[in-house]
Amino acid sequence: MLSHEFMRNALLAGTFVALxxxxxxxxxxxxxxVFAGDALSHxxxxxxxxxxxxxxxxxxxxxxxxxTGGVGIALVGRGALARRGGRGAGAAPADDTAIGIxxxxxxxxxxxxxxxxxxxxQGASGIESAHALFGSIFGLAAGEARLAALVGLAAVAxxxxxxRPLLFASVAPELAGARGVPTRLLGVGFLALLGVVAAVAAxxxxxxxxxxLLAAPAAAAHRLSRSPxxxxxxxxxxAVVSMWAGLALAYAAPSxxxxxxxxxxxxxxxxxxxxxx
Amino acid sequence: MAxxxxxxxxxxxxxxxxxxxGWNLARDVGEVVEYHFMVNALLAGAVVAVxxxxxxxxMVLRGETFAGHTLSVMxxxxxxxxxxxxxxxxxxxxxxxxxxxxxxxRLPAARRGTWAQESAAVGVFQxxxxxxxxxxxxxxxxxxxxLDSLLFGDLLGISDAQVLALGGLAIGVLSxxxxxxRPLLFASVDADVAAxxxxxxxxxxxxxxxxxxxxxxATSQITGPLLVFALLVAxxxxxxxxxxxxxxxxxxxxxxxxxxxxxxxxxxxxxxYPAGFFIATVAFALYALARTIAALRRSRAVRxxxxxxxxxxxxxxxx
Numbered sequence: 001m002l003s004h005e006f007m008r009n010a011l012l013a014g015t016f017v018a019l020x021x022x023x024x025x026x027x028x029x030x031x032x033x034v035f036a037g038d039a040l041s042h043x044x045x046x047x048x049x050x051x052x053x054x055x056x057x058x059x060x061x062x063x064x065x066x067x068t069g070g071v072g073i074a075l076v077g078r079g080a081l082a083r084r085g086g087r088g089a090g091a092a093p094a095d096d097t098a099i100g101i102x103x104x105x106x107x108x109x110x111x112x113x114x115x116x117x118x119x120x121x122q123g124a125s126g127i128e129s130a131h132a133l134f135g136s137i138f139g140l141a142a143g144e145a146r147l148a149a150l151v152g153l154a155a156v157a158x159x160x161x162x163x164r165p166l167l168f169a170s171v172a173p174e175l176a177g178a179r180g181v182p183t184r185l186l187g188v189g190f191l192a193l194l195g196v197v198a199a200v201a202a203x204x205x206x207x208x209x210x211x212x213l214l215a216a217p218a219a220a221a222h223r224l225s226r227s228p229x230x231x232x233x234x235x236x237x238x239a240v241v242s243m244w245a246g247l248a249l250a251y252a253a254p255s256x257x258x259x260x261x262x263x264x265x266x267x268x269x270x271x272x273x274x275x276x277x
Numbered sequence: 278m279a280x281x282x283x284x285x286x287x288x289x290x291x292x293x294x295x296x297x298x299g300w301n302l303a304r305d306v307g308e309v310v311e312y313h314f315m316v317n318a319l320l321a322g323a324v325v326a327v328x329x330x331x332x333x334x335x336m337v338l339r340g341e342t343f344a345g346h347t348l349s350v351m352x353x354x355x356x357x358x359x360x361x362x363x364x365x366x367x368x369x370x371x372x373x374x375x376x377x378x379x380x381x382x383r384l385p386a387a388r389r390g391t392w393a394q395e396s397a398a399v400g401v402f403q404x405x406x407x408x409x410x411x412x413x414x415x416x417x418x419x420x421x422x423x424l425d426s427l428l429f430g431d432l433l434g435i436s437d438a439q440v441l442a443l444g445g446l447a448i449g450v451l452s453x454x455x456x457x458x459r460p461l462l463f464a465s466v467d468a469d470v471a472a473x474x475x476x477x478x479x480x481x482x483x484x485x486x487x488x489x490x491x492x493x494x495a496t497s498q499i500t501g502p503l504l505v506f507a508l509l510v511a512x513x514x515x516x517x518x519x520x521x522x523x524x525x526x527x528x529x530x531x532x533x534x535x536x537x538x539x540x541x542x543x544x545x546x547x548x549x550y551p552a553g554f555f556i557a558t559v560a561f562a563l564y565a566l567a568r569t570i571a572a573l574r575r576s577r578a579v580r581x582x583x584x585x586x587x588x589x590x591x592x593x594x595x596x
Contacts, residue, residue, distance in 0.1 A: 029396075029397045032396060034343070034396040034397050034399070034400040035342070035343045035346075035396060035400075037400070038343070038346065038400060038403070042503075096340070096342040096343055097337055097342050097510055097514045098514075098564075100342050100343075100345075100346060100506045100510050101506060101507075101510055101511045101514060101560065101561055101564045102561065103506075104503075104504055104505075104506035104507050104510070104511070104557050104560065104561070105507075105557050105558060105560070105561030107503050107504060107557065108504055108507065108553055108554045108555075108556070108557025108558055108561075109554065109557075109558075111429050111504070111550075111551050111553045111554045111557075112550055112551070112554040114429075114551075115549070115550050115551050115554070133411075133428070134411045134415075206411075208404075208407045208411075209404055209407055209408055209411070211400050211403065211404045212400075212401065212404025212405065212407075212408060213404075214400075215397045215400035215401050215404065216397075216400075216401040216404065218397065219397035219398065219400075219401060222397070255415070255416050256412065256416075257411055257412060257415045259408065259411065260408040260409070260411050260412040260415075263404050263405060263407075263408040264405065264408055264409075266401075266404075267401050267402075267404065267405040267408075270398075270401050271401075274398075
């Protein structure tokens with residue numbers, strides 16, 4: 001399996017992308033921002049297609065769209081999302097509504113770019129949109145894979161760097177604010193970071209499926225361990241395991257798309273922990 | 278994975294692409310309704326907008342936006358499976374969205390109404406559904422044809438039978454809601470008090486999820502699974518920003534929904550871009566407008582209160 005170059009590239013990129021998804025995802029689940037993650041992942045689709053229409057590198061479009069989306073959600077949400085258990089905060093459902101309407105509009109823009117693209121490049125548009133929506137991890141070139149791995153690693157390092165104040169701000173926002181932790185800035189920064197993770201993950205898993213790798217290993221880790229350090233490590237490990245197992249499965253069964261396999265393994269792990277706990 | 282797709286998201290047929298918007302509105306409308314496919318699309322759009330206006334209003338009130346999005350995503354594997362087995366797409370939508378509603382309804386969060394804690398579970402479920410849909414598409418790519426029309430809807434292929442089926446579904450859903458209306462509203466506004474007064478809150482919330490699944494299944498046929506929110510959430514959220522009365526809110530939500538659907542379809546007819554894009558854009562503009570109006574009203578109310586304090590009270594009050 002490792003003798004194929006595309007497989008080595010996929011494993012290299014996949015490992016670090018999965019690690020970033022797992023580590024970031026742990027905080028996403030902690031902060032009750034799964035819906036925001038969902039919205040960010042959808043925003044990646046028009047980003048990629050807009051870049052394809054404009055003729056620039058798709059990765060730039062992805063990154064611009066998701067980071068702008070992340071900062072936008074953080075600003076519109078007025079920090080209310082940062083509070084855990086939206087029921088008490090009361091503002092979370094309203095935020096969900098605003099986010100939902102905004103990402104529907106942005107997906108609509110994606111359809112617009114898709115039809116622009118299809119008139120400019122006949123035939124290629126279907127494949128381009130399938131790649132944007134469902135990823136193309138087996139199609140990564142060596143340079144792209146190295147870059148994705150580096151970005152993933154940098155995202156993990158950045159998350160771990162802000163882990164302590166972010167944890168404080170997520171669990172007890174008022175107390176953290178009173179102790180001088182810049183909760184608002186952390187909220188915006190974290191969603192921007194999540195945007196970067198979404199952009200690299202979108203290349204590998206696609207805009208529609210990256211939520212699976214963001215939410216499933218992290219949610220499983222939250223069920224298995226209450227300690228933050230163990231939880232973060234476990235989430236990263238489970239995500240990497242899902243990625244490896246998914247890639248191996250997709251290699252063994254060529255008709256099985258790799259992104260489907262990865263998400264399916266992650267979901268099964270999650271349902272396994274639900275069943276155990 | 279190298280599938281070849283020929284067409285993308287709902288291109289307008291050749292005879293319509295020559296159309297352009299003139300100054301005479303009556304003539305333009307007349308031109309639109311000349312085509313049978315446009316009449317069907319407008320009828321189906323209206324039926325779906327009425328249904329999703331009512332159901333969406335309740336969904337926003339109950340804070341189940343994320344659950345609604347997940348149910349709408351279920352429509353994607355539903356339509357793929359239906360295309361694969363050769364049954365009408367509507368049945369695929371209804372079967373998968375209904376099954377999704379039952380699965381989500383089994384989560385403890387659905388019963389207690391605490392969605393925020395269980396959003397990860399809903400998210401995993403959603404990603405899995407999309408993954409299954411993609412698996413179906415990539416394994417049976419040739420049979421399924423166009424990925425984009427599965428995801429973003431194909432408005433122009435709506436048959437007479439489909440319009441009738443949508444109408445029947447809408448009547449069923451709306452009469453069920455009319456029957457359950459009062460206890461459901463009570464349970465949505467304050468679940469604890471409703472439960473204390475003997476309202477079967479848990480059962481109601483499962484029934485509502487099923488209704489939501491059906492409404493989403495119907496809306497998916499117009500907008501495609503990914504753009505359902507344009508008709509399900511935007512009109513409802515705008516109505517809730519503008520009025521807090523349930524009766525007026527529901528009415529406004531329905532009216533706005535139909536307006537969004539028809540305006541989107543009309544704009545799409547007179548341009549070469551897909552209807553989903555216009556419906557989503559009109560819906561977003563509507564919501565932005567509603568937010569602006571609500572913010573203006575709030576600031577005026579505050580200013581009114583401040584002025585009321587500063588001004589001397591009317592003489593009659595003191596005397």
